Amino acid sequence: MTETEQKAQLVRCIKMLERSGIMDYNGHASVRLGQDRMLINIGSCQRSALTVDDICTIDFDGKVLAGAGKPPLEFHLHAGLYKRRADVHAIIHAHPKWSTILTTAGVPYLPVYAQGSLLYPMPVVDSPNSINNPTMSKLLADTLGDRPAALMKAHGAVTVGKSLIDAFTLMTYLEDNAERQYMAAQIGQPYRFTEDEMAACREKLWNDGLFRRTWDHFSAKLDG
Numbered sequence: 001m002t003e004t005e006q007k008a009q010l011v012r013c014i015k016m017l018e019r020s021g022i023m024d025y026n027g028h029a030s031v032r033l034g035q036d037r038m039l040i041n042i043g044s045c046q047r048s049a050l051t052v053d054d055i056c057t058i059d060f061d062g063k064v065l066a067g068a069g070k071p072p073l074e075f076h077l078h079a080g081l082y083k084r085r086a087d088v089h090a091i092i093h094a095h096p097k098w099s100t101i102l103t104t105a106g107v108p109y110l111p112v113y114a115q116g117s118l119l120y121p122m123p124v125v126d127s128p129n130s131i132n133n134p135t136m137s138k139l140l141a142d143t144l145g146d147r148p149a150a151l152m153k154a155h156g157a158v159t160v161g162k163s164l165i166d167a168f169t170l171m172t173y174l175e176d177n178a179e180r181q182y183m184a185a186q187i188g189q190p191y192r193f194t195e196d197e198m199a200a201c202r203e204k205l206w207n208d209g210l211f212r213r214t215w216d217h218f219s220a221k222l223d224g
């Protein structure tokens with residue numbers, strides 16, 4: 001993909017997250033450019049009406065290299081994870097309601113449906129503070145380890161991937177699982193997938209074709 005195409009895909013990703021209720025007036029997503037730069041939405045942009053003019057290029061110190069406007073204060077979240085994880089090429093951070101309610105209430109994320117089980121076990125950052133400095137960024141990177149997603153206590157969620165499609169798809173799975181878990185807990189004991197069932201889900205569901213189909217599902221709704 002060219003940088004122009006990557007920028008357009010990033011805009012589309014953030015708008016899809018906003019339309020599906022996962023991202024609100026805050027939140028940010030980024031795509032790695034080479035070893036030491038990234039594309040990211042500017043902090044002050046309107047997520048519901050995003051355009052390519054709302055995307056800037058920054059280095060890992062937050063210095064703006066291209067574009068108008070400043071990166072979000074939480075750019076440290078992205079910089080820290082790109083530095084730590086060579087396999088990560090895209091990152092999404094949002095404050096999705098259902099996922100965040102779990103950590104607000106101190107309830108562990110459980111694998112309660114097939115796609116959601118891909119994200120289990122789910123690490124939790126034991127602080128509600130913004131990831132707006134190197135210390136918090138290190139705490140997040142240490143907590144995430146080699147996992148694809150983490151929750152931040154009473155704050156939000158982060159997903160990472162080798163592509164923006166992966167990070168997006170995982171964010172939708174995470175939030176969908178959290179909502180189902182919450183709802184099930186209102187009327188009974190949520191069913192928790194066994195290790196064997198989760199292994200079967202990983203085998204069957206963790207593939208580029210299905211992740212692409214999830215992306216396309218939301219992408220088509222954006223144009224509808």
Ligand SMILES: [Zn+2]
Nearest residue numbers: 074093130156
């Ligand atoms: Zn945040």
